[in-house]
Amino acid sequence: MAKPIVAIVGRPNVGKSTFFNRIAGKRISIVEDKPGVTRDRIYTEAEWLNNTFTMIDTGGIEPDTQDIILSQMRRQAEIAIETADVIVFMVDGREGLTASDEDVANMLRRTKKPVLLVVNKIDTKDLPSSFYDFYQLGLGEPIPISSVNSLGLGDLLDEIIAKFPEDRDEIYEDDTIKVAVIGKPNVGKSSIINTILGEERVIVSDIAGTTRDAIDTPFTHEEDKYVFIDTAGIRRKSRIHENIEKYSVIRSFTAVDRADVCLLVIDASEGVTEQDTKIAGYAHEQGKSTIIVVNKWDVVEKDTHTMNQYIKDIKDKLSFMLYAPILFVSAKTKQRMYQILETIKFVSNQHAMRVQTGMLNDIIGEATLLNQPPSDKGKRLKIYYATQVSVRPPTFIIFINDRELTHFSYTRYLENKIREAFGFEGTPIWIQYREKGGDE
Numbered sequence: 001m002a003k004p005i006v007a008i009v010g011r012p013n014v015g016k017s018t019f020f021n022r023i024a025g026k027r028i029s030i031v032e033d034k035p036g037v038t039r040d041r042i043y044t045e046a047e048w049l050n051n052t053f054t055m056i057d058t059g060g061i062e063p064d065t066q067d068i069i070l071s072q073m074r075r076q077a078e079i080a081i082e083t084a085d086v087i088v089f090m091v092d093g094r095e096g097l098t099a100s101d102e103d104v105a106n107m108l109r110r111t112k113k114p115v116l117l118v119v120n121k122i123d124t125k126d127l128p129s130s131f132y133d134f135y136q137l138g139l140g141e142p143i144p145i146s147s148v149n150s151l152g153l154g155d156l157l158d159e160i161i162a163k164f165p166e167d168r169d170e171i172y173e174d175d176t177i178k179v180a181v182i183g184k185p186n187v188g189k190s191s192i193i194n195t196i197l198g199e200e201r202v203i204v205s206d207i208a209g210t211t212r213d214a215i216d217t218p219f220t221h222e223e224d225k226y227v228f229i230d231t232a233g234i235r236r237k238s239r240i241h242e243n244i245e246k247y248s249v250i251r252s253f254t255a256v257d258r259a260d261v262c263l264l265v266i267d268a269s270e271g272v273t274e275q276d277t278k279i280a281g282y283a284h285e286q287g288k289s290t291i292i293v294v295n296k297w298d299v300v301e302k303d304t305h306t307m308n309q310y311i312k313d314i315k316d317k318l319s320f321m322l323y324a325p326i327l328f329v330s331a332k333t334k335q336r337m338y339q340i341l342e343t344i345k346f347v348s349n350q351h352a353m354r355v356q357t358g359m360l361n362d363i364i365g366e367a368t369l370l371n372q373p374p375s376d377k378g379k380r381l382k383i384y385y386a387t388q389v390s391v392r393p394p395t396f397i398i399f400i401n402d403r404e405l406t407h408f409s410y411t412r413y414l415e416n417k418i419r420e421a422f423g424f425e426g427t428p429i430w431i432q433y434r435e436k437g438g439d440e
């Protein structure tokens with residue numbers, strides 16, 4: 001499902017972090033590596049009235065010289081414009097309007113994306129007279145809030161939600177395979193995408209009737225429909241894109257949310273990095289299928305062991321997704337590139353595969369005979385039966401006597417047996433337990 005993205009922009013000290021902490025849910029911090037500085041970017045899920053969305057803090061600005069603050073604010077605004085669906089521009093109601101607020105407002109007025117002007121630190125019901133100055137920014141009605149006292153936050157969240165775009169995935173037919181190409185900057189994502197799109201039997205289609213900027217690239221290959229999710233920044237390298245390419249990680253998370261299949265691109269000369277592990281972990285938790293694509297294989301000096309060593313290293317570092325196929329390619333020499341689409345189609349089918357209940361229970365029955373379920377204090381886990389309740393990812397419910405007796409190692413064992421019997425290559429499998437009273 002497409003989750004809208006909300007970005008918060010504003011001068012240092014206006015209260016962005018305070019606001020963020022008030023509404024943030026589970027956090028994922030993203031490390032941005034810049035020469036000399038390592039900084040955490042914050043990306044979090046938030047929920048209001050059953051609407052879930054992603055919030056990004058475009059970053060704290062180190063209070064330094066006025067020049068640096070200004071250039072960093074511009075950069076924040078660029079990131080927000082490029083990445084977000086709704087932009088929250090926060091100003092300080094105690095300090096009043098400043099010149100740098102005006103500068104950022106000038107940038108934000110030029111985007112077609114919705115911008116909400118939020119005046120923080122209005123801690124009482126009475127608006128100070130300086131509040132009305134903010135109308136000059138030309139960004140509509142200023143919205144007063146107090147993050148510290150939690151005033152006005154509900155109304156603000158209502159307005160944010162009202163500005164969310166229509167669900168953008170509805171434009172694709174159900175049988176379209178949605179692919180996110182993810183990975184660090186410079187690993188070769190755009191080279192891979194462009195090579196695939198340049199293949200003879202690939203036809204790039206237009207998306208008709210959308211008002212949004214075309215951020216995706218739909219195409220067909222031998223009657224099968226695919227779409228590369230969120231390729232705008234990847235394929236067209238605009239000047240702005242150069243500035244914000246570090247944020248490809250944030251974009252990766254949101255692309256994963258919308259995809260069925262993730263291509264995790266790794267640079268063969270670098271191997272698996274910490275950032276790759278983080279994004280792969282996210283894809284796994286979200287139940288997406290993943291293919292690991294080791295690109296730039298042409299630059300690696302190889303002997304007979306090289307590929308196996310790579311496979312071992314990847315399996316060590318990404319040990320939670322041993323199910324992911326690993327491809328070694330070169331977008332430059334086109335070596336094995338044809339395997340990518342084939343594998344996407346294969347893995348997408350595995351992700352959507354349904355198995356018969358009878359066969360499933362035969363497999364589980366055999367598994368419990370071979371290796372008894374765990375017991376505790378004389379009581380043994382009993383497995384009554386299992387059924388697959390959904391796909392994408394394949395999800396199983398196993399009916400048992402007592403949840404307390406389940407153990408992750410036994411769940412892992414059952415998962416392996418299911419995989420041995422049915423495959424499910426490239427996809428995580430979810431197993432849930434339900435207690436069923438008595439021995440009926």
Ligand SMILES: Nc1nc2c(ncn2[C@@H]2O[C@H](COP(=O)(O)OP(=O)(O)OP(=O)(O)O)[C@@H](O)[C@H]2O)c(=O)[nH]1
Pocket residue numbers: 010011012013014015016017018019059060061120121122123145146147148149
């Ligand atoms: N009176 C008042 N103070 C606030 C409010 N919200 C935040 N503050 C204070 O303003 C100061 C700055 O808040 P932060 O949330 O750190 O500001 P920020 O915009 O995230 O700052 P940077 O991280 O430097 O970009 C802190 O001392 C907060 O306690 C508010 O609603 N009312």
Ligand SMILES: Nc1nc2c(ncn2[C@@H]2O[C@H](COP(=O)(O)OP(=O)(O)OP(=O)(O)O)[C@@H](O)[C@H]2O)c(=O)[nH]1
Pocket residue numbers: 184185186187188189190191192233234245248295296297298299329330331332333
């Ligand atoms: N030797 C070699 N170079 C490659 C290969 N694929 C891409 N490159 C080069 O690697 C550089 C980065 O490739 P891109 O396709 O722009 O990488 P990207 O991941 O899209 O980068 P960002 O848009 O910055 O995230 C370019 O100079 C490519 O020519 C490959 O298979 N082998």
